Amino acid sequence: MMHNHKNESVFVSGDEAVALGVRLSRPHVISAYPITPQTIVVERLSEMVEDGSLVARYIHVESEHSAMSAAMGASSVGARAFTATSSQGLLYMAEGLHYASGGRMPIVMMNANRSLALPWSIFGDHRDSMSMLDSGWIQVYVEDAQEALDMTIQAYRIAEDSSVLTPLMINLDGFILTHTYELVEVPPQEEVDSYLPPFSTPNKMSLEDPKSMGFSTSPADNMEFKYQQHKAMMDSREVIKQADKEYAEIFGRSYNGLIDCYQCDNAEYILVTAGSVTGTARVAVDSMRSKGIKAGVLRIRFMRPFPEQEVRNTLAGAASYGVLDKDISFGYEGTMFTNVNSALSGTAHIPRGINFIGGLGGRDISVQDIEEMFEALRLCPAHDYTEYRKNRIRFVNMGVSIHE
């Protein structure tokens, strides 16, 4: 049950926290197609539009491809647009994702991280959003419902910044975050209004200043537009940090920018995570620390833009590091692992890294699983190189033996 009182703590699910954050951000248009486990977001938003507590057009579309198309239509007249999806739905709008980022449309989308078919599964992992890493969207992974609400508001500030103008995807772990109820602080509307002014852009359809929208280019100009997208994404790193700083000043909550570290300062063994599993990892770190083992956890908040420097600075001093991917690029390794390794390349001392592939299709990752990861990280620096490379990619919590 959600309340409408201001300055209040409410007991809501991650999905509901996103809906509350969207309402506070005053979008003009919401276009979405329901899909488990995102459905509650759009149910709540449609109720808010119906009861008049959110003045917006809610467009019932027939597919995710249309949801993104309608959001682009809204964005191209300078309106603030929101959509939400998950899994197969995200892939169905894949064409639109590239279109929106190329068109520099600051659409905000919530994605409920869910496994991809086949086998069919409604449970969570990161294979949906990680496979869209190259679509030109800023990607943030939140850890709890409060961060989901706060990032929804910050998302518009970041995406709509004139130096960024890039769409932003907020990722919540399916069920673990979308359907778990937590106490969430809802900031008052006036304060959100002062943090997030109405969107204004010269790049829109307008009768006063008519423009050609979404034109094609010959090879003579195309690359410049792609460079601009890259530049905007790189520049968004400072905007993200500034948006977090100002948010903290007004609302008293900060998320430390692109990464969020726990006990990393003098850590010898650091596990890199994203999303809700981080909470479990913190408990495992406490347990390791109580045994005198210097463990730490580095949570990647933004996968794009990638926190290259932050990751390098944090991991360079470690004896070894692990990357816990709820994803795998078949035939190679987890996508976060690839990105982390790339950030470390070229540094004087590169610690050994192990890639833990876990949680695929919603499989649990327990405190004990993570403690075992830290144990593996303790052993790996001493292994000979061949042995280390052989066991560099490890599947966590497999139900069967995979040693043939």
Place this chain on the structure above:
Amino acid sequence: MDKPELKNFTKPESIKDYPVGPSFSGGHLVSVNSGWRTFKPVVALDTCTGCYRCYLVCPDGVIVKTEAGKVAVDYDFCKGCGVCAHECPFDAIEMVKEDLQK
């Protein structure tokens, strides 16, 4: 309908002066795209009656009406397909081989 006036697009020196995303005022001639034409339509103005059939059928919309009540071809965009010449009821358009050495 009158032909809209075309503005030349000069490639900016700096990336900063590029339009932000594909959003820009229309009517810019970015590149002349008729490099592949081997025959070009030439209108015989004394035979042309100004019936405007070619104007209607040109798939690229590059035939323009002139003040004299006749037609002219915008060679920057004409692809040389010959539809106009084929369709002209008065045989007023001849397809002339391009001098490709030029």
